Amino acid sequence: MENVAIGAPADFSLIALFLRASLTVKIVMVLLVLASVxxxxxxxxxxxxQVATRRDxxxxxxxFWSGEPLDDLYDRMTGKPKGAAERIFSAGMTEWRKSQRDDGELIPGAQSRIDRAMNVAINRESDRLTRGLPFLATVGSTAPFIGLFGTVWGIKTAFEGIALSQNTSLAVVAPGIAEALxxxxxxxxAAIPAVIFYNKLVTDADRITSQHEAFADEFSTILSRQIEDA
Incomplete structure (x- = not known):
């Protein structure tokens, strides 16, 4: 921390406070800014x-519920499902077709394999929705303490400067404390937005995953009827 001359007006802009801070505090500030960005x-x-997932x-x-035959709906995807629901549906239909023999009969255990295939697809979509969220949780829980460490270190440096200058006037004390704070x-x-949006995004991701699971159950019920008819 650079000492401010007595009687000289102190610059309390963020850039000036950053430039006057000690190296340790500067590192802390840069880390927090990067974490926030x-x-x-x-x-x-x-x-x-999440918006794209809901829309798709x-x-x-x-x-799906328009009454169009499921085989036609699957064929129109041409092996490239776009959204999460389409990928779950495609996983179930792919396994459904693989379970059919050339004579039209179904291989035993088709229902369980279809359910597992859709569950795997649901887990992939859930991972896709929550990937990166642990970082927000980490920032939300650690950023205040990192900032507090920078403040404590800055105040320590400020008091060291005061001791060296042997001057306790407010003009000398205030800039160092401001830099530390x-x-x-x-x-x-960095922490407040991370905590707020972490809670929101996790809640919304769980809600979307629940909708995927509900769709998979409905689709599985439809296929089970066809399996029983077959």
């Missing part, structure tokens, strides 16, 4: 993924 990038990306699932549900502010700035 990364958190917001993760938040925006996950929000976009809604579109597929309308086609910026680290705590940055820690809170």
């Amino acid at each position: 990364w958190s917001w990038a993760t938040i925006i990306q996950k929000l976009m993924v 699932s809604g579109s597929f549900d309308r086609r 910026v680290a705590t502010a940055l820690g809170l700035l």
Whole structure:
């Protein structure tokens, strides 16, 4: 920390406070800023993924329940399902067709294999929705403490400067304390959005996964009827 000359107006802008801070506090500030930027990038990306998943699932549900034959719906995908619901449906239909013999009979255990195939697809979609969220949880729980560490270190450095200058006037004390408190502010700035959006994204991901599981159960029921008829 650089000592501020007595009587000279102190610059309390964020850039000036950063430049006057000690190396340790600067490292802490940079880490917190990077964590905040990364958190917001993760938040925006996950929000976009969830919005796209809901949109694609809604579109597929309308086609699925439109009365169109499931085989025709599957054939129109041409092996490239677009959304999560389509991938789950495709996994079930792929296993359904693999379980059919050339004579039209079904290989025993087809129902259990279809259910497992859809469960695997659901787990993949769940992982896709929650990938990156542990980072938000880590930032939310650790950023305030990292910022507090920077503040404690900055205050220590400020008191060392005061002892060396042998001057306890407010003009000397205030800039050092302000520099130190910026680290705590940055820690809170990184942690608060991370905690809020982590809770929201996890809740929404669980809700979407539950909808996928409900669709898989309904689809499995439809196939079980056809298996019994066969």
